[in-house]
Amino acid sequence: MNFKVIGLDIGGANTKLASSDGTLVELHYLPLWKNTRLPEVLREIAQKLQPEKVAVVMTGELADCFENKKQGIRFIKEAVDSAFGSSKVSYMNNMGRFQTGTDGLRDLAAANWAASARLVGAEIGDCIFVDVGSTTSDIIPIISGEHKAGLTDFERLMRSELIYAGTLRTNLAALLEKVNVKQGWCRTASELFATTADAYLLLGNIDESMYTCETADGAGRSKTDAMRRIARLVCADLSEIREEEIYGIAGQVKEKQVSTLAEALSEVAERNGLKRVVAAGLGEFLIKEATEKLGLECISVSGHWGEEISKVFPAYAAARLLDA
Numbered sequence: 001m002n003f004k005v006i007g008l009d010i011g012g013a014n015t016k017l018a019s020s021d022g023t024l025v026e027l028h029y030l031p032l033w034k035n036t037r038l039p040e041v042l043r044e045i046a047q048k049l050q051p052e053k054v055a056v057v058m059t060g061e062l063a064d065c066f067e068n069k070k071q072g073i074r075f076i077k078e079a080v081d082s083a084f085g086s087s088k089v090s091y092m093n094n095m096g097r098f099q100t101g102t103d104g105l106r107d108l109a110a111a112n113w114a115a116s117a118r119l120v121g122a123e124i125g126d127c128i129f130v131d132v133g134s135t136t137s138d139i140i141p142i143i144s145g146e147h148k149a150g151l152t153d154f155e156r157l158m159r160s161e162l163i164y165a166g167t168l169r170t171n172l173a174a175l176l177e178k179v180n181v182k183q184g185w186c187r188t189a190s191e192l193f194a195t196t197a198d199a200y201l202l203l204g205n206i207d208e209s210m211y212t213c214e215t216a217d218g219a220g221r222s223k224t225d226a227m228r229r230i231a232r233l234v235c236a237d238l239s240e241i242r243e244e245e246i247y248g249i250a251g252q253v254k255e256k257q258v259s260t261l262a263e264a265l266s267e268v269a270e271r272n273g274l275k276r277v278v279a280a281g282l283g284e285f286l287i288k289e290a291t292e293k294l295g296l297e298c299i300s301v302s303g304h305w306g307e308e309i310s311k312v313f314p315a316y317a318a319a320r321l322l323d324a
Helices: 038-049 069-084 112-123 153-158 196-203 223-232 243-272 284-294 301-305 307-311 313-322
Strands: 005-010 014-019 025-029 053-058 089-092 127-132 137-143 178-181 184-187 276-280 297-300
Touching (some): 005 069, 069 089, 089 313, 137 243, 196 223, 276 301, 301 307
Parallel strands (some): 053 089, 276 297
Antiparallel strands (some): 127 137
């Protein structure tokens, strides 16, 4: 196989790949903090695909195996450059521009959303680009083809342009301090007992093949496994809490995530005078519900570019922009 231009989005947990023509999409679960196989997998990809050009965006520099972001960026750059050859690789910064050399190294941190915003701005126009992935939710205002978001994750958290919650990996205890069960309101256990993937598996928003992260207890990905994990959120097991109550907790997870997303969307929309949303990522279903609550127009990236591309949109956007 020979794909001329590919894009890579290297996150702390997942590395996503897409070709510029959209015919190739891959997702690799490669947690950087756990004896990562990132360098080896990148070499395997380079040998298999032999691309002429590689566009790279990253968020993995924040992983807590690194002392600071610069160390993380250097690790990722060395892994990519070693695998593909530095002459073939272009890195995109937080302004959505490709840069060369080591100048402005920190500008490469958490820049995957900037690639998406630049492509969406060029092809769709003024809007709020929202990407709900496995771990985080980006809420990016775009005006006249340029994003108007903060340039770091810290800034974007301050401006409601980043919510650190996603469709798969978010600890349910981080979302819900209490849940409503048959006996009344119950406080949740602040342990990593269950994640959003368990809730959305039960609710039918994802299936087992889309449950690509590790489970909280290292067990399986069946609905029974997910129910067992969610029961632990209230320090119970399946003999103490009914199935309908567990499904009720899953519904409360979704309700909370939609309301949090809607709150942030409303703030960003009002601040920037925007009424149109472009929805991407595994959590498109959450974005659609949030926009319905607010009465905003919603354009689906799945409908515009395809469902598989939506899941790896920053990688696809980076490849498209490099191939332009």
